[in-house]
Amino acid sequence: MSLSDQDVIRxxxxxxxxxxxxRGQKRLxxxxxxxxxxxxSGSAAALYLAAAGVGGxxxxxxGVVTPQDLQGAIxxxxxxxxxxxxxxxxxxxxxxxxENRMDVLEREAxxxxxxxxxxxxxxxxxxxxELGPAAVRGGASAxxxxxxxxxxxxxxxxxxxPCLGCLGAEQASLLGLFPDHGGIAAAAGVVxxxxxxxxxxxxLGVGTPLAGRVMRxxxxxxxxxxxxxxxxxxxxxxxx
Amino acid sequence: MLAGKSVLIVxxxxxxSPAAYQLAAAGVGRxxxxxADLVDLSNLQRQILHFSPDxxxxxxxSGAAKLRALNxxxxxxxxxxxxxxxxxxxxxxxxDVVLDCSDNFATRYLVNDACVLLGKxxxxxxxFQFDGQVTVFQPGAGPCYRCxxxxxxxxxxxxxxxxxxVIGVLPGLVGSxxxxxxxxxxxxxxxxLVGRLVIYNALDMEFAEVRIRHDPACPICGEAPSICELIxxxxxxxxxxx
Ligand SMILES: [Zn+2]
Ligand SMILES: [Zn+2]
Numbered sequence: 001m002s003l004s005d006q007d008v009i010r011x012x013x014x015x016x017x018x019x020x021x022x023r024g025q026k027r028l029x030x031x032x033x034x035x036x037x038x039x040x041s042g043s044a045a046a047l048y049l050a051a052a053g054v055g056g057x058x059x060x061x062x063g064v065v066t067p068q069d070l071q072g073a074i075x076x077x078x079x080x081x082x083x084x085x086x087x088x089x090x091x092x093x094x095x096x097x098x099e100n101r102m103d104v105l106e107r108e109a110x111x112x113x114x115x116x117x118x119x120x121x122x123x124x125x126x127x128x129x130e131l132g133p134a135a136v137r138g139g140a141s142a143x144x145x146x147x148x149x150x151x152x153x154x155x156x157x158x159x160x161x162p163c164l165g166c167l168g169a170e171q172a173s174l175l176g177l178f179p180d181h182g183g184i185a186a187a188a189g190v191v192x193x194x195x196x197x198x199x200x201x202x203x204l205g206v207g208t209p210l211a212g213r214v215m216r217x218x219x220x221x222x223x224x225x226x227x228x229x230x231x232x233x234x235x236x237x238x239x240x
Numbered sequence: 241m242l243a244g245k246s247v248l249i250v251x252x253x254x255x256x257s258p259a260a261y262q263l264a265a266a267g268v269g270r271x272x273x274x275x276a277d278l279v280d281l282s283n284l285q286r287q288i289l290h291f292s293p294d295x296x297x298x299x300x301x302s303g304a305a306k307l308r309a310l311n312x313x314x315x316x317x318x319x320x321x322x323x324x325x326x327x328x329x330x331x332x333x334x335x336d337v338v339l340d341c342s343d344n345f346a347t348r349y350l351v352n353d354a355c356v357l358l359g360k361x362x363x364x365x366x367x368f369q370f371d372g373q374v375t376v377f378q379p380g381a382g383p384c385y386r387c388x389x390x391x392x393x394x395x396x397x398x399x400x401x402x403x404x405x406v407i408g409v410l411p412g413l414v415g416s417x418x419x420x421x422x423x424x425x426x427x428x429x430x431x432x433l434v435g436r437l438v439i440y441n442a443l444d445m446e447f448a449e450v451r452i453r454h455d456p457a458c459p460i461c462g463e464a465p466s467i468c469e470l471i472x473x474x475x476x477x478x479x480x481x482x
Contacts, residue, residue: 012282016405017369019443044258044412047288052408070310074261077309095291096284150420150430185265186423189258189416197409197442207370207443215445219420220430222374222438224447 001030001055004099011053019206025053031203032056032101034118034140036111037125038089039063040072040183041147044192045122045199047075050093050100052200057093058114060105061085061125072147072185116140120199124180124192132157132164136238141202141209145195147183150219151176152191154210156198157238161211166232175214175227187219243313245426246270248335250323250351252299253277254401254411255341255365255418257289262419264307264314268426271307272317272335275299286408323347325470328354337425339363339418343401345392346473352377352385353470356460361432363421365414368398370407372414375437375452376421379461382435387455387462392477410442 003011003026014020014028033054035046038061050057063069065076065088075089086104094102105111108126115121115131116138123131124145135142141158153176157163164172172178180188194215201207216225231237245268249256252275263271277299279290287299294302300318307316319331323342332338332354340351340362348364355362361378364385377384417438424430439448460467 006281009281011285013285013401013405014408016403017407019370020405020407044416048286048409048412051285051288053285071265071267074258074265074310077306078312079309092291095293096288098292184423185262186416186420189262189419190413193258193409193412193416194445197407197413198445200407200409201443201445208445210445213445215447220424222417222421222431222433222436224438226446 002026003029007053007099014053020204024204028053028200028203029055031119032058032117033199034058034060034115034121036060036121036123036131037180038073038075038085039069039124039180040185040188041145041152041180041192041195042122042124043073043075043089044189045124045145045196046089046093047096048193048196049199050096052196053097054203055099056101058103058105058118059086059089060111062108072183072188074185120202122195122199126179128164128179133238136163143195143198144177145191146177146179146181147188147191148176148181150184150187151217152183152187153177153214153216154191154194154198155214156202156210158202158209158211162229162231163235163238165237166235167229176216177214187217190217190219241427242267242423243269246335247337247339247422248272248274248332249339249341250274250347251341251343252289252303253283253341253343254286254367254406255415256339257287258412258415259339259341259419259422260289260303260307261310262416263422264311266423267311268314270315270317272319273300273303274319274323274331276320276322286406286411288412323350325350325473328470329358332358332360337361337363337422339422341365341415341418346477348385349392349476350470350473353460353467355379356384361425363418363425365418367406367410367414369404370410370442372410372440373437374414374417374421374433376425376433378432378434383452383454384458384461386460387458388452395478407442413440413442
């Protein structure tokens with residue numbers, strides 16, 4: 001799959017970066033990312049993944065767009081109230097980058113089997129304890145993000161890195177690392193864009209991924225705090 | 241509470257896109273987008289307020305349409321034109337908070353000086369390649385842009401976004417942090433980034449915070465200010481007198 005003439009202009013600000021270049025942009029176009037959850041932080045993540053030129057986007061969300069969603073989830077609008085969230089979010093994502101291959105999963109049952117077919121999965125909804133291992137054992141990297149009020153947290157699990165089982169559910173919850181729940185738009189933007197940034201870094205193979213690290217954002221104080229975690233002995237790790 | 245408040249966003253591009261979306265979602269009553277540019281294909285990699293069919297449209301028009309669709313209760317105003325020393329004070333006066341989402345030094349000094357002269361809080365953000373910065377300048381409560389950056393960089397010493405490139409997600413994070421700071425200023429809740437500069441590196445996903453201080457010798461917010469009205473910012477940043 002090569003870059004179109006339009007792509008070369010569209011992504012010129014990426015292509016000029018040594019860390020991306022034409023090769024990296026092509027890699028983004030060939031890559032596929034599954035976005036599970038199109039609430040507050042998932043919306044921001046999906047919009048930025050589409051804009052950055054990720055060529056394959058698979059969207060899943062169990063809910064429909066409600067008026068309350070629009071206070072936080074910017075991939076939807078009033079004209080799409082009542083639509084399944086994944087179908088609603090596909091509208092702006094296609095409009096942003098029409099060359100993108102978009103897939104909307106309607107059933108949760110399809111989701112589990114589909115996870116390993118992606119380079120990266122961005123999870124802001126669903127049962128992480130089930131979806132995470134299915135993705136990582138299948139060879140995908142997983143980015144977990146969630147926004148709650150003005151706070152949120154993000155982490156990455158790659159095949160080979162410590163998993164959320166190593167961190168433990170109690171510790172994850174203490175660090176604010178759980179799916180989207182009532183996130184306000186700006187904080188969800190911070191968290192969702194962090195998740196998109198990690199997905200893009202993983203696809204490009206640049207920088208230091210957030211594996212074994214949880215990044216927390218506290219919006220009211222504007223504090224970014226990092227907690228690191230290692231492999232836990234006895235953990236039946238997702239890659240193991 | 242936010243419904244009675246207003247913001248002016250200077251620049252409907254990389255930083256202005258997420259900031260405008262999120263402030264509209266949050267229900268800020270009145271949002272003005274100020275930008276003279278048309279949507280260009282090369283903007284779409286990071287400016288999520290604009291879609292492919294919008295290429296060639298004025299950015300304020302394209303942006304306002306998205307904000308109205310997201311939250312019809314918000315009054316969205318479009319100022320299609322350049323911010324200048326001649327219009328800045330009048331333009332800023334009716335708004336509670338100004339967000340500097342511009343991409344050039346002349347506009348940054350202009351936004352700063354107009355905000356200081358009006359006593360208006362300003363949320364400031366900037367981006368370069370994989371790095372970003374955010375802070376809040378609140379007259380009387382901390383430094384201003386000139387306290388921190390007394391002189392513009394030599395002309396040509398800082399390459400533009402077109403020459404240096406920028407990772408598309410970078411303004412998404414910086415603009416979102418700016419929106420949260422604006423919400424804090426508008427509601428009076430939380431601890432805004434007054435006197436604190438957050439520095440972000442996307443490649444390593446690392447954040448640092450540095451203290452920035454008010455300079456008593458600052459030419460506009462110091463004890464004996466020499467700048468009492470807006471000046472010629474193109475000349476100030478273009479090398480004249482340097
Ligand atoms: Zn483990
Ligand atoms: Zn000053």
